[in-house]
Amino acid sequence: MAGDLQQLVDALGARLGRSVAIDDRRLRLLAHSAHHGEADAARVASLMNRAVPAELAEHAAAAGAARATDLFTVPVRPELGVTVVRHGMPIRHDDTLLGYLWLTADEGPAGPEEAEALRQAARRAALVLHRAHLREEVARSRERELVRDLVSADPVLRAEAARTLIEEDLAAAGSVVAVVATLGGTPGEPLPEEQRLALRLAVEHARLRAAPARTLALVRPDHALVFGIRPDAGDEVAARGAEEMASALVARLRGELPDVPGELCRAGVGRVHPGLAEAAAGYREARQAAEVARATGSGRAVTSYARLGVYALLAKLSPADLAESMHPGLRDLLHPESGAPELAETLRVYLDEAGDARRAAARLHIHRSTLYNRLHRVEELTGLCLAHGDDRLTAHLTLKIAPLGRAR
Numbered sequence: 001m002a003g004d005l006q007q008l009v010d011a012l013g014a015r016l017g018r019s020v021a022i023d024d025r026r027l028r029l030l031a032h033s034a035h036h037g038e039a040d041a042a043r044v045a046s047l048m049n050r051a052v053p054a055e056l057a058e059h060a061a062a063a064g065a066a067r068a069t070d071l072f073t074v075p076v077r078p079e080l081g082v083t084v085v086r087h088g089m090p091i092r093h094d095d096t097l098l099g100y101l102w103l104t105a106d107e108g109p110a111g112p113e114e115a116e117a118l119r120q121a122a123r124r125a126a127l128v129l130h131r132a133h134l135r136e137e138v139a140r141s142r143e144r145e146l147v148r149d150l151v152s153a154d155p156v157l158r159a160e161a162a163r164t165l166i167e168e169d170l171a172a173a174g175s176v177v178a179v180v181a182t183l184g185g186t187p188g189e190p191l192p193e194e195q196r197l198a199l200r201l202a203v204e205h206a207r208l209r210a211a212p213a214r215t216l217a218l219v220r221p222d223h224a225l226v227f228g229i230r231p232d233a234g235d236e237v238a239a240r241g242a243e244e245m246a247s248a249l250v251a252r253l254r255g256e257l258p259d260v261p262g263e264l265c266r267a268g269v270g271r272v273h274p275g276l277a278e279a280a281a282g283y284r285e286a287r288q289a290a291e292v293a294r295a296t297g298s299g300r301a302v303t304s305y306a307r308l309g310v311y312a313l314l315a316k317l318s319p320a321d322l323a324e325s326m327h328p329g330l331r332d333l334l335h336p337e338s339g340a341p342e343l344a345e346t347l348r349v350y351l352d353e354a355g356d357a358r359r360a361a362a363r364l365h366i367h368r369s370t371l372y373n374r375l376h377r378v379e380e381l382t383g384l385c386l387a388h389g390d391d392r393l394t395a396h397l398t399l400k401i402a403p404l405g406r407a408r
Helices: 002-016 041-049 052-061 112-150 155-167 195-208 235-256 274-298 308-314 319-325 328-334 343-352 357-364 368-382 389-405
Strands: 021-024 028-030 073-075 084-093 098-105 175-182 215-220 225-232 266-268 301-306
Touching: 002 021, 002 368, 041 274, 084 112, 084 155, 098 112, 112 155, 112 215, 112 274, 155 274, 175 195, 175 235, 175 274, 195 215, 195 225, 195 235, 195 343, 215 368, 225 235, 225 274, 235 266, 235 301, 235 368, 274 308, 274 389, 308 389, 319 389, 328 343, 328 368, 328 389, 343 389, 357 368
Parallel strands: 266 301
Antiparallel strands: 021 028, 021 098, 073 084, 084 098, 175 225, 175 266, 215 225
């Protein structure tokens, strides 16, 4: 595709005596001819990065780029680096927008001759981009099929999928980290179509930032999964890269869904695993991290499995196991109709502070005598004795288990 588009812009540039560029529909630069006029900051950034910031894409959209069916103009916007007017011609195939052809106004107006030349070139470019789109769709469909196998319960199927992904050049060999993005819905229940579309767009945005064959992705009914593959990186670098990708996913989701509370857009990151054959374990970890964050109300947008602490163990238990593990007296106290929410919160803070009454009282903004009175009341209602280590451990685990049990 790149060679065909380059020949097209070179021929058109020579015919018109002007610089010509082709972007895809997201304004990523695909091909460009030699530049004859002024190169503004936006042009230089496009040449250097092969991408444009969201603000510039929004500027083009405001000029009617996405709706255009013929020649249109993008005005200057100095604060975005656009100091030269651009003439654009949409590249469409069966009314589907595939990209844009561009001329800059500093090299002269886009008169009837230039407009007709752009139309002809846009028709040829549409055929090239449409063929590339079909090939990409076939590859993505194959990838999705293999990623489903990669995270299946069948170890033989997982091993075969890992081998095939590498053999078919859909993925590189190397260490793998899973990232799962969620939008706060109930696990297992499909999200609304608008939210699933936002997940797909966020995943696509994340993949554009990565080198070819360095990511694998799958959007499921209630979450999105992205595997980051780092052939030449140590565990620390791979983990940091995955957390950066997770942060980018969350930021993109919040931008795509302004009506969804930001705290519902979360991502979980699994541990680093040595290869694709172990990717399923990383997927489970990333899902558990995301679910724990949702269940516990964690304020972090990105939660790493490696930092879950005791929740990494508790999240593996079934709802029945969780319920059975809770202290019965404390379970009653935690019931929404118990009428004593401040007692459970006081106990939680006291235990989180390792039994330090001074720090616990300060966090709760109460006097220490009030703290002791509440703890004494907890002992009376639950039968626990907080002077005993085993009872403290039982109480602390029950408080950790409670939000996980409610979430399921």
